[in-house]
Amino acid sequence: MEENDPQGLDDLARHTFVPSLIILCGATASGKSSLAIAVAQRLHSIIISADSRQVYREFNIGTAKPTPREQNLVPHYLIDLCEPTETLTVAEFQEMATSLIERRKTPDVGAAGCPLLVGGTGLYIKSIVRGMKIPRVAPQPELRSQLQPLGQSHLHALLHQVDPVSARRIHANDQVRTLRALEVFYVTGRPISEQQGETPPTYPILQIGLESHRLDQRIEQRTAQMLDMGFKTEVQMLCEKYGEDLPLLSTLGYSEMKQYLRGDISLDHATQLIGLHTRQFAKRQRTWFRVDPTIEWFDADAPDLLEQVWQRVTQFLQADTK
The missing domain is CATH 1.10.20.140 (Histone, subunit A)
Incomplete structure (x- = not known):
């Protein structure tokens, strides 16, 4: 993705105090991660993950977790928080994400005070945008x-x-x-x-959504990439370490690969099922996000996507400083 910066906007990113939040959401495989890294680099900011599976350690390839190289490019938060045997509640996520956002809202950090909340877990994002009041009760x-x-x-x-x-x-x-x-x-x-209700945050929020007309193809490519990266080995290791009954091993991708490792289906069939179930999951994500009229949608396949999004981001940041 192109890294050039329009004249003057890099200065905005370095020196403007912006007590705001940018959200980047959309269906799985729509290109959120790469776009978020490019925007965060320009803002000299951070990425807060809003993915309900990336919070768990060792579940890497199947969750499309940012690689160590990607995490070195931009500081990432709320990744690898819990052991796979633990459970992170929405309330706990909300508390940690809110703390990160509020902590960045100080004049001395400049535009780094405007973090990017990035992911496809709609409830995580809604908990922040709406300020949902969630009972602090863990599953029993x-x-x-x-x-x-x-x-x-x-x-x-x-x-x-x-x-x-x-x-x-x-x-x-x-x-x-x-x-x-x-x-x-x-x-x-x-x-x-x-114990329920909503108290929306007072700081400005820009919600950017990515929509791709090539999503099926993107999902197929991601599935193939997962296998090339050693997804089969990852699932096998997790099954041996934690047992096949671990709830996370019944989630998207891991469940199908577990069936292959048991000998119930072929690798080709497992791959086809991962693609099918991912497309169904992406459809549910789209339905969830489309309900929110405040999300501004961009074509994920546009060749100038980064520049389009960057222009909107700078408009948002400039308006917030007036």
């Missing part, structure tokens, strides 16, 4: 194991008793949200509906 496996056998009908009726507001909001067949509401109530003694 033991409690869930006691509740789940009761059946969804009984669980939803139970929720009606302890939190009728949430029961009206949650569909009677939605067991995931029903269980979450119940565990929050039993852990805190307060309905989850009383």
Whole structure:
């Protein structure tokens, strides 16, 4: 990606105090990472990852985690935070990301005070943009194991008793949200509906989305690249170290490769399934992000994408200094 800088904009990046946030989002394989690195280099800023799997150590190739070389080009944060056996909640992500953003909002860091929040995990991004109030309650496996056998009908009726507001909001067949509401109530003694809400941040936010009409081809290329980088070996090592039942090994890419390693399917079939399931996942990501009217969309396949985005970024930063 081209690195030349229009006259005068590099000075803006070095010297302007910008208490703001730039978000770069979009479907998987749309080119977010490379664009983010190019923009962050021009801003002399940092990248905060908004990817729910890149927070886990050792899950590298299958999550398209920035390589050590890429991380050396620009400081990356919220990557490799947890062991694969641990669970990072949205509330914990929000707290850490907010701390990073707020910490950068000081005049002495110049435009480096405007970090880039980059990723495809919509809930992570929404938690920052909307300032979602999220109950600080970690998943309770033991409690869930006691509740789940009761059946969804009984669980939803139970929720009606302890939190009728949430029961009206949650569909009677939605067991995931029903269980979450119940565990929050039993852990805190307060309905989850009383602990939710939104307090949007006061600083300006620019949301940039990438859309590609060649996304299927990009996904196919990424899948092939993953295999060339040793994805099969990565999954095999993780299975041997943590066991096949590790929840992260049932996520996109890892699940299909695990089936191949067990001998259930061929490598070609596993590759085809990874491509298919990634395309389905990308479609869900697109649907999520398209609901937000504040996202400004750019053509990821445009030859002058960097210059288009850079022009919008500098307009945003200049407007914020007036």
